[in-house]
Amino acid sequence: MAKKQLNIGIVGYGFMGRTHSNAFLQAGRFFDLPCQPVLKAVCARNVERAKSFSDNWGYESIETDWRKLVDRKDIDLIDIASPNDTHAEIAIAAAQAGKIVMCEKPLGRNSSEALAMVDAVETAKVANMVWYNYRRVPAVVLLKKLIDEGRFGRIFHYRAKFLQDWTISQDLPQGGEGLWRLDVSVAGSGVTGDLLAHNIDTAMWLNGPIREVTAMTETFIKERKHNLTGEVAPVGIDDASAFLCRFENGSLATFEATRYARGHKALYTLEINGEHASAFWDLHDLHRIQYFDHRDEGQVRGWRDIHVTDGDHPYMDHWWVPGLQIGYEHTFIHQFADFAVAIDTGKEAAPTFRDGLATDYVTDAVLKSARTRQWENVSG
Numbered sequence: 346m347a348k349k350q351l352n353i354g355i356v357g358y359g360f361m362g363r364t365h366s367n368a369f370l371q372a373g374r375f376f377d378l379p380c381q382p383v384l385k386a387v388c389a390r391n392v393e394r395a396k397s398f399s400d401n402w403g404y405e406s407i408e409t410d411w412r413k414l415v416d417r418k419d420i421d422l423i424d425i426a427s428p429n430d431t432h433a434e435i436a437i438a439a440a441q442a443g444k445i446v447m448c449e450k451p452l453g454r455n456s457s458e459a460l461a462m463v464d465a466v467e468t469a470k471v472a473n474m475v476w477y478n479y480r481r482v483p484a485v486v487l488l489k490k491l492i493d494e495g496r497f498g499r500i501f502h503y504r505a506k507f508l509q510d511w512t513i514s515q516d517l518p519q520g521g522e523g524l525w526r527l528d529v530s531v532a533g534s535g536v537t538g539d540l541l542a543h544n545i546d547t548a549m550w551l552n553g554p555i556r557e558v559t560a561m562t563e564t565f566i567k568e569r570k571h572n573l574t575g576e577v578a579p580v581g582i583d584d585a586s587a588f589l590c591r592f593e594n595g596s597l598a599t600f601e602a603t604r605y606a607r608g609h610k611a612l613y614t615l616e617i618n619g620e621h622a623s624a625f626w627d628l629h630d631l632h633r634i635q636y637f638d639h640r641d642e643g644q645v646r647g648w649r650d651i652h653v654t655d656g657d658h659p660y661m662d663h664w665w666v667p668g669l670q671i672g673y674e675h676t677f678i679h680q681f682a683d684f685a686v687a688i689d690t691g692k693e694a695a696p697t698f699r700d701g702l703a704t705d706y707v708t709d710a711v712l713k714s715a716r717t718r719q720w721e722n723v724s725g
């Protein structure tokens with residue numbers, strides 16, 4: 346019997362437009378999906394580029410106004426892969442039109458936007474998900490399993506960072522295509538919402554809610570030419586952000602993100618230290634975890650380098666043969682496959698919009714603490 350179609354309309358043909366389109370196309374080839382994803386339409390403002398994207402990925406049609414996409418009766422799922430200032434408006438309209446909604450992170454530019462988005466999807470009772478894709482790295486999923494099995498015992502420390510180096514030049518302009526991340530009105534914040542949001546989402550998934558934070562941020566380059574106006578304008582984003590926090594479970598943590606760490610392109614690392622065990626993960630080596638268990642027999646006790654590629658590792662039975670690695674794009678395939686199964690069974694698939702809101706509450710507290718120079722409680 347032919348599978349029910351899941352008709353997808355995507356907004357944005359940039360970096361994430363590509364990762365999501367690839368996921369929609371590949372998921373059914375490697376996972377037994379309950380539905381057949383159909384690439385119905387791509388929406389972006391530039392017709393020529395939308396057309397070329399659509400030809401490359403096999404979309405059936407294009408739109409240049411997301412409102413038209415949301416109004417279309419032949420679309421079931423709106424996927425938001427456009428900059429942060431578009432998320433709330435599109436998601437709320439899509440939910441009100443009864444569409445399933447997937448949205449890129451951060452959910453909103455701040456928690457007020459995110460809360461309105463949560464209200465919209467929960468009122469309309471539509472399935473929803475935020476693309477915090479690092480929850481679908483097999484090694485990170487294995488780590489979650491080990492933590493949930495109690496192997497670490499009481500958790501004392503969590504440590505995460507996300508380092509890049511692409512904005513160091515003072516000649517780099519802000520705003521517009523490719524550089525909207527430097528324009529605070531579009532991005533909402535700098536590395537706090539862009540990079541730390543990933544670290545925070547994974548951290549709360551692994552180690553529970555964060556109770557309070559104390560932070561510092563810095564904008565190293567105070568003025569940059571704005572691409573849309575041609576004028577030199579103040580830079581409103583945080584170039585670097587670091588915070589200490591306390592989790593609800595009593596553990597202490599440090600988080601750091603920057604776009605000024607020369608030599609680092611996307612160095613997302615995390616470490617967790619418990620009473621019995623410790624583990625370390627690094628995005629540059631994403632199929633491995635370093636694991637130390639103090640309960641191992643003394644003479645051979647040491648750090649294990651676990652290559653997460655075996656058939657009994659999370660998701661890996663869907664891929665090649667044991668020992669062969671998968672990569673970044675697979676995290677999006679896993680996420681979409683999990684979501685397709687969840688919507689078929691009427692269940693939620695995390696991270697939901699409500700989970701995305703929880704991260705926005707933390708990033709708001711981080712930015713507030715950097716302003717007030719005080720410890721701040723996380724709302725919500």
Ligand SMILES: NC(=O)c1ccc[n+]([C@@H]2O[C@H](COP(=O)([O-])OP(=O)(O)OC[C@H]3O[C@@H](n4cnc5c(N)ncnc54)[C@H](O)[C@@H]3O)[C@@H](O)[C@H]2O)c1
Pocket residue numbers: 356357358359360361362388389390391411426427428429431449450451476477478522523539
């Ligand atoms: N999950 C992740 O790891 C990850 C990685 C990168 C980006 N992101 C998030 O994905 C989103 C998009 O980022 P990106 O790197 O793909 O950006 P990008 O600049 O590469 O692409 C953005 C796209 O949105 C389109 N767009 C902008 N305004 C629009 C509008 N009003 N209507 C229709 N289309 C519009 C642009 O034309 C472009 O195609 C952001 O929210 C970002 O934070 C997430």
